[in-house]
Amino acid sequence: xxxxxxxYTNKIDKKGRVSVPAxxxxxxxxxxxxxxxxxxxxxPTLGQRIIKCVGIAHMNALSQEIKNLDPASDRYxxxxxxxxxxxxxxxxxxxxxxxxxxxxxxxxxxDQVTFKGHGEDFYIYKTISQQPVQEMKAAVDKYLxxxxxxxxxxxxD
Numbered sequence: 001x002x003x004x005x006x007x008y009t010n011k012i013d014k015k016g017r018v019s020v021p022a023x024x025x026x027x028x029x030x031x032x033x034x035x036x037x038x039x040x041x042x043x044p045t046l047g048q049r050i051i052k053c054v055g056i057a058h059m060n061a062l063s064q065e066i067k068n069l070d071p072a073s074d075r076y077x078x079x080x081x082x083x084x085x086x087x088x089x090x091x092x093x094x095x096x097x098x099x100x101x102x103x104x105x106x107x108x109x110x111d112q113v114t115f116k117g118h119g120e121d122f123y124i125y126k127t128i129s130q131q132p133v134q135e136m137k138a139a140v141d142k143y144l145x146x147x148x149x150x151x152x153x154x155x156x157d
Contacts, residue, residue, distance in 0.1 A: 002030045004117035009127050011112045016104060017096040021115050024122055025095050031055065036097065039086040040106050043123060051103055051124040058121065059086065099124070 008021040020036075028036065033055035041052040062079050069076040089097040099113070107113065109126040116123045 001120065002027045003119045004122040005119075006115075006117045008115045009112055010115065012099060012104070012109065013096075016099045016101065017092065018099055018113055018124075019094065019096050020091070022095065024115060024117070025091075028055070033057070036089045036091070037086050038089050038103065038124065039082050040103070041082075041123075043125065048125060049106055049108075051099075051107065052121055053089065053124060054121045059083075 004024055004027050006021070006023060008024075010019045010021070012018045035056045036053055037056070037059050038051040038053045041050050042048070043050045062082060066076060066079040066083070069079070087100055087103065089099075091097055099107075103124075104110075107124070107126045112127045113124050114127045116125065
């Protein structure tokens with residue numbers, strides 16, 4: 001399965017349409033994904049609300065999983081919320097999807113959104129000026145600090 005990778009920012013037009021990055025559309029085709037679904041979620045690394053975009057296989061897995069859960073469990077409630085608020089995101093001929101008004105309000109975005117690859121799925125979130133660059137720098141710094149700490153710990157062992 002080809003992964004979704006990269007960070008892209010695209011404009012939302014007056015009708016709520018936004019172009020899905022060409023590389024993300026290519027991954028969907030390569031993976032044989034038909035429908036695309038989006039549902040509200042939160043990304044702790046971004047510290048903000050997102051729309052998590054997944055294929056039909058993911059939605060089918062959730063539909064099967066909920067059948068075997070205790071309705072009083074946290075996981076049941078989580079899946080129930082996902083299935084209740086998910087929307088199918090249909091593509092037009094130009095590779096755009098329509099972000100519903102409730103999704104636009106959830107993200108608190110007006111004229112653009114950012115797409116972030118996340119392996120088997122991808123996120124759509126509100127663009128913050130220079131966020132992709134800052135996010136990349138923060139991730140590299142975090143990695144370098146962790147590597148430095150492991151090396152220091154190895155010296156003391």
